[in-house]
Amino acid sequence: MTSQITAGMPILCADGVPYGTVEAIEREYLRTMPTPDGRKHFIPLDQVASVDEAVHLHVTYDALLALL
Numbered sequence: 001m002t003s004q005i006t007a008g009m010p011i012l013c014a015d016g017v018p019y020g021t022v023e024a025i026e027r028e029y030l031r032t033m034p035t036p037d038g039r040k041h042f043i044p045l046d047q048v049a050s051v052d053e054a055v056h057l058h059v060t061y062d063a064l065l066a067l068l
Contacts, residue, residue: 001048004051008021009051011057015061020041030048047064
């Protein structure tokens, strides 16, 4: 599944809330482009549920914030 993930893809939480954009895969994490807070974030790849035109996560927006 990670081979389908490319830079520029949107990241969507399980509740449909967009989180950001993929910058790259770094080891076992998605690295985001800088978010509005100016920081890059690292999302564990085990949180990825599926990939199509976007990266869909298993977790809701609030649950993701708790992970980060």
